[in-house]
Amino acid sequence: MKKYISTTIIFSALIFMTPSFGQNKKYTINLSKPGTEGILKIDVYNASISVRGYDGENIEFNIIDKRKGKDRGFGNAEAYYNIVEDNNFVIINNRDNSPHGRVKGLSLELKVPKNFSVNLSTYFGPEIQVSEIKGEIEVDGYFTDITVDNAIADVVGSTNHGDIGVTLSKVIESKTYYMSSYKGNVHISLPKDTDATLLIDNYFGKYQSDFQLNLNAKATTKTTKFIRRDINGGGPEIQLINYFGDIFIRSK
Amino acid sequence: MNYDKHKVKELLHNYYEGKTSLSEEQYLSDYFNSPRDLGDLERYRAEFKYCADLRIQKTNKDFSIKNIDTPQLKTLEDRLSKKGFSLLHAAAGFILFVVGFGVGKTFPESNTDTYRHEIGLLRQETQQLRSLMISSLTNHPFASQRIQGIKAIGHHYSESNDKILILLGQYLNEDDNLNVRLASIQVLSDFEQTVLSKKIILNALEHQDSPMIIIGLLQLIKDFAGNDKEVDEALQKLKNQRNLDIEIEKEINNMLNPI
Numbered sequence: 001m002k003k004y005i006s007t008t009i010i011f012s013a014l015i016f017m018t019p020s021f022g023q024n025k026k027y028t029i030n031l032s033k034p035g036t037e038g039i040l041k042i043d044v045y046n047a048s049i050s051v052r053g054y055d056g057e058n059i060e061f062n063i064i065d066k067r068k069g070k071d072r073g074f075g076n077a078e079a080y081y082n083i084v085e086d087n088n089f090v091i092i093n094n095r096d097n098s099p100h101g102r103v104k105g106l107s108l109e110l111k112v113p114k115n116f117s118v119n120l121s122t123y124f125g126p127e128i129q130v131s132e133i134k135g136e137i138e139v140d141g142y143f144t145d146i147t148v149d150n151a152i153a154d155v156v157g158s159t160n161h162g163d164i165g166v167t168l169s170k171v172i173e174s175k176t177y178y179m180s181s182y183k184g185n186v187h188i189s190l191p192k193d194t195d196a197t198l199l200i201d202n203y204f205g206k207y208q209s210d211f212q213l214n215l216n217a218k219a220t221t222k223t224t225k226f227i228r229r230d231i232n233g234g235g236p237e238i239q240l241i242n243y244f245g246d247i248f249i250r251s252k
Numbered sequence: 253m254n255y256d257k258h259k260v261k262e263l264l265h266n267y268y269e270g271k272t273s274l275s276e277e278q279y280l281s282d283y284f285n286s287p288r289d290l291g292d293l294e295r296y297r298a299e300f301k302y303c304a305d306l307r308i309q310k311t312n313k314d315f316s317i318k319n320i321d322t323p324q325l326k327t328l329e330d331r332l333s334k335k336g337f338s339l340l341h342a343a344a345g346f347i348l349f350v351v352g353f354g355v356g357k358t359f360p361e362s363n364t365d366t367y368r369h370e371i372g373l374l375r376q377e378t379q380q381l382r383s384l385m386i387s388s389l390t391n392h393p394f395a396s397q398r399i400q401g402i403k404a405i406g407h408h409y410s411e412s413n414d415k416i417l418i419l420l421g422q423y424l425n426e427d428d429n430l431n432v433r434l435a436s437i438q439v440l441s442d443f444e445q446t447v448l449s450k451k452i453i454l455n456a457l458e459h460q461d462s463p464m465i466i467i468g469l470l471q472l473i474k475d476f477a478g479n480d481k482e483v484d485e486a487l488q489k490l491k492n493q494r495n496l497d498i499e500i501e502k503e504i505n506n507m508l509n510p511i
Contacts, residue, residue: 096277117394138395140430154396158430160464176396178431182464201438203471226438241434243467244499 025078029059031088037115037135038088044081045094046124048107053114053132059090060111067105074103081108117153126162145184159184163245167252171196173236180241188240189250195235199226200247202240207247255283257293264296395429402435412443421452425459433460437468441475454486463497466490470503484508 031038034057042049054060065077080103084091092108102124112118117135120128123142130137131149138156139146145162148155152169158180165187166179171194179186190196190211197216200207207227216228226239231249240247260283263276284290284297392398402423405416417440424436440449453469460466473483490496491504 119394136394136396138429154394156395156399156429156431158434158464160462176399178396178399178435180431180434180464182462182467203467241464243464 024065025063027061027063029061029083029085029090031058031085031090031113033088034058035113036088037117038090038113039117039119039135040110040112041089041091041093041119042108042110043091043093043121044108044125045122046102046104046106047122048125048127048129049120049122050107050109050127050129051118051120051133052109052111052130053116053134054111055114056111057113059113061092062109064107064109065105066107067103071103071105077103077106080106155179163187165189168194170194171236171238175236177236177238178241179239181245182242183244184242185245185248186240186242187248187250188238189252190231190238192251193232195232196230197234197237198229198231198249199237199239200229201226201242202245202247203243205242205244205246207240207249209249210251211249213249253282253286255279255286257291260293264293395427395432398423398427398429398432399435402432402439406439406442409443412446412449414448417443417446417448417452421456424452424456424465430462430464433462433465434468437465437472441472450482454482457486457490463500466497466500467503470500470507474507 040051040059042051061083063077067074067077080095082091082093082095104124112133114132114134116133117137118130118133119136119138120130121140122128122144125141125144127145127147128139128141129147129149130139130151131147134152136154136156137148137151138154139148140157141159141162143161144159146157146159146164146166148157148166150167150169152172154176155166155168156176156178157164157166160182161184162181163184163186164179164181166177167189168177168191170191171177179188185205186202194211198213209229211231213229213231214234216230216234240249260280263280267277267280284293290297392401402420405420409416420436420440424433424440427433427436440453443449453472457466457469457473460469473487487504487508491501491508496504
């Protein structure tokens with residue numbers, strides 16, 4: 001009984017659905033503590049994911065359905081996902097091991113309060129986009145292009161067969177910046193006055209920079225795997241790794 | 253309800269091929285969650301029970317909501333509940349480390365046993381707190397913090413010991429974030445090779461499915477493990493057992509047959 005009541009309360013208090021028209025369906029995930037920081041974790045097998053920080057207090061969730069052919073026969077797209085909200089932790093994932101995870105043509109678009117942290121992951125999803133998020137950003141894909149815009153906190157991203165592009169609004173000493181791609185290119189854009197130390201590890205590719213890169217004075221016999229280069233005298237470390245792509249460091 | 257076991261087996265086959273419909277999955281779920289002797293199909297019960305548990309209450313015909321006690325959320329909650337505690341430990345560890353270092357530097361040189369004993373205790377405590385700081389970071393829910401914890405190992409320890417190598421090996425094999433695993437490889441590459449580190453690297457080679465990690469390990473082997481019988485056997489095993497990325501296959505061939 002207690003379980004039933006608590007589940008009912010959680011459901012009724014947290015999720016209100018207001019489907020719109022056409023192939024897009026919009027929902028609001030009401031947060032336990034609206035407007036305050038929280039975590040959004042999405043782990044889906046095959047969907048593009050777009051998350052944008054906004055000034056609202058709850059999460060706006062939009063499913064864009066562009067399925068074609070046979071994929072349209074797999075029922076309503078909304079049925080593919082579990083959504084759980086608990087104390088501002090929101091988890092969205094594929095409902096179970098059913099074939100729905102393999103269906104192509106779905107995009108999940110979300111607007112979250114700016115101070116949220118996000119942890120986003122897809123395997124076949126072609127794209128992950130994150131913008132205007134003040135919290136930590138963790139993004140993982142496999143056949144996925146990753147774009148992160150205007151990040152100010154930690155950014156940890158990896159993809160195997162896609163490009164990864166990150167624009168940092170500023171680089172902060174205590175934060176972690178760690179980007180990797182196996183066969184794609186890695187792009188990073190930094191403000192002109194950034195003080196940072198780049199740790200570059202690209203085995204079979206090349207790297208290009210708009211900044212003048214100076215040999216890092218602290219380079220020791222340790223961390224021999226990395227090419228260590230300073231931008232404007234050096235500072236917080238930014239690690240950029242790829243194997244068969246190129247690395248581009250841009251000034252903005 | 254009566255179930256046709258042949259039909260169940262056929263649906264199971266289709267299920268794992270990703271060809272079942274929602275109603276067919278419901279049929280399977282109902283079958284495996286019913287109190288009956290499943291015979292040779294008993295091993296599938298746990299999986300379908302888990303799937304059923306995920307659908308505690310349907311919100312409407314479209315959405316389902318997971319039980320709030322799902323293991324995934326629980327783990328996240330557990331890790332997050334440790335966040336404040338961990339950061340407190342990290343801060344305390346750092347402060348005591350700095351204080352301990354300062355005290356150690358400014359302590360008057362003395363040959364008395366008391367001073368030596370106190371300094372020894374302080375160093376021991378500092379060491380423990382430093383380990384605690386690293387431990388708190390490496391258990392953090394966000395990969396960024398776990399990477400910082402792993403990098404801290406590289407910064408704080410000039411030489412490896414078995415505990416550190418085993419910890420790095422655990423992250424290399426078990427962390428679900430690829431960049432955390434890459435960070436582990438990088439710290440492993442900072443330490444001199446030992447018998448244990450070589451075993452950890454070769455063992456990790458067997459357990460990885462990410463081409464990025466595999467090629468990172470191959471580079472590490474090239475950098476310091478060199479080729480010997482043990483390495484060649486591990487490479488051969490990898491080459492034979494997996495449907496490898498073509499670049500990795502080339503790399504293994506180059507390593508097995510150096511010019």
